[in-house]
Amino acid sequence: MSSRGVVDLRSDTLTQPTEPMRQAMSAAPVGDDRYGEDPTVNRLEERFAELVGKPSSVYVPSGTMGNQIALRLHGTAGSNVVVGRRQHLMSYESGAAGLNNAFQTYAVDDSGGVVDTAAAAEAVAAGRGGFWPPVSLICLENTHLASGGLAIGAGELAVAAGLGPPVHLDGARLFNAVIALETTAEELASTATTVMSCVSKGLGAPVGSLLAGPADLVAEARLHRRRLGGAMRQAGVIAAGGLYALDHHIDRLADDHARAGRLGDVVAGRWPGSRLGEAEAACGRPLTNVVAFRPPDSLGLLDHLRLAGIQAGLLGPGIVRLVTHLDVDDADIERTVAALSAAPD
């Protein structure tokens, strides 16, 4: 529960750094990262690259910047970039993909969590035949937020990667997928050329994301980071929070998933069929720390919860989201269960 006595389920970005994380941050050795001289940033970049099985990685201020840099790395002018219609970099980055680049986004259905591979294959084939623009990149997201945090297995990710063009994986919550699928980040990222993940979400660090890939692309990514104003100085202070999170907060994501499961069961009982991702979860794509659902009156439900001391968010019009994280415990969940049970129809 937050210090305000409110259970805040709007997002997993709302966590406060824990006391040991703050200590690690205050003790971190730092230098000027713009010169490559911050030892803590360097350690974080090495550690992340190792976890996702890529040669190199770069620390960026946000997941959005990591995704946008990846688009610049791969997306050539006049090409098509295939992206799921409801992926973060299509729907929730304020139009940056179109504003910052000279490619076209080719949006395909991703309501089940993965891009429609038949539609992606058609775009690739038509591009090769010279009918449509060539496809320079395919974007995937894992876990897939807009479908309720579905975790996608390496086999399914490989199908899109098998189409030929490079893949960028938005793994803002990749470690939630790792825990839900009992696999490794390296396995899930193995078919992607570049992978981005955030330490500032369920992992509980205050700031930052990492973009990993081949050394030459990461060197180019550093240039784009500078162009976008994302090169930082003594960033080791915040990077230390990320290192602490990678060392201590991955396994505990299972608790967040169990708590979201409890809320999801109550939502499914209260408003049957309203939870996003339920059908896919029944077919083996596990849901993680997001409970997204369409109640009959979404705004009324937000008001009802607020009066009970619970903050919920909206994922889109009519879709309520409850996201579990480091600062939510079992008592908070039971309080939310009681409020959901007492909500008007």
Ligand SMILES: Cc1ncc(COP(=O)(O)O)c(C=O)c1O
């Ligand atoms: C799937 C996904 N990708 C990227 C981002 C962007 O991260 P940031 O908020 O750090 O820019 C988010 C943020 O919620 C996200 O959910």
